[in-house]
Amino acid sequence: MIDLSLQILNWYNQNKRDLPWRDTSDPYKIWISEVILQQTRVEQGLSYYLRFVQRWPDVEQLATASEQEVLKMWQGLGYYSRARNLLAAAKQVLHDYNGVFPKTIAELQKLKGIGEYTAAAIASIAFEKPVPVIDGNVYRVISRIFDVENPIDTPQGKKHFKALADSLLDKKCPGNFNQALMEFGALQCIPKSPDCEICPLQSICLAFERKKVDQLPVKVNKIKVRKRFLNYFVLIGQLESQCFTFLRHRKAGDVWQGLYDFPCIETSEKKELHELENEAFFQNIKAIAQEVKPLPGLRKHVLTHQQLMVSFYVVKCKSGFEVLKNNSLSLVSQTELVNYPMPRLIDRFLQDNESLFDNCNKN
């Protein structure tokens, strides 16, 4: 019987990617990397990580940042609650722990946004605490090596996997071992068609022996996707020789909390412009509009739990359009737009339609 832990560590030493958070035991940097890499591929997350720790090299500096700046830095990564939680947790570390990261799992889990997974990662990698870290890669590797059919997304399944991961953990070097197991799942035991012929664990892998590699891991809960129709109004007007538009600050209780998008009418199905006329917000638009022009095409934007079907309308505004400004609608000049954190969908729209504002300048 081969020594599984030793094999994984040997494999890791020969194959691991050279990543900046592997050269440090600074809990702050490990925390930032772990949060960025949740739901994000390493290739995409790396540049965000480098920019983030360059702008805020330690927890004290992050704690004094504004939410708008942190969200702007996060723009494009999605799951924006992660960024808001980072800021809130940095403030907790500064105020409740004098700027020094707590070391225990229990205290780490008191920090906003830090759950079992992230606490285990920080505790083991930064402080060498003997706790297993179980991400999607680890679930996959363990389910295949031991042919575990217990679903990974049920409480009972999670308990089973945790016990197995704990029994595998190399308690002499938990941080390195946890990273090795995750890296093994990310590079070798990949979700689709892993190259089992070159795998150092092939001789003990039950899924390989039983030809079940493509059936594991098992999940029971399929994500329900909600379809929404968003009709965005890009209001463009001129004020003191500058072009302005309105941005809506998104509140709690929906996707993109804290980010900015355009004023919007949401409908339960696809509607044409004339079908929106009875909506209260459309009456406001009518009062200030010189022209309302639909942009062709319905754009699809897919989030984990939602499918957004998006239409854009460009509204050329009359003078006096600034009366629409209120607590949730900000009047923003064309040049200031870059300072506002936005969903990727809106950012792309602006990049693809730079000429919208040229027309305003010509008025």
Ligand code: SF4
């Ligand atoms: S043999 Fe294949 S399925 Fe088994 S651990 Fe190796 S890569 Fe994964």
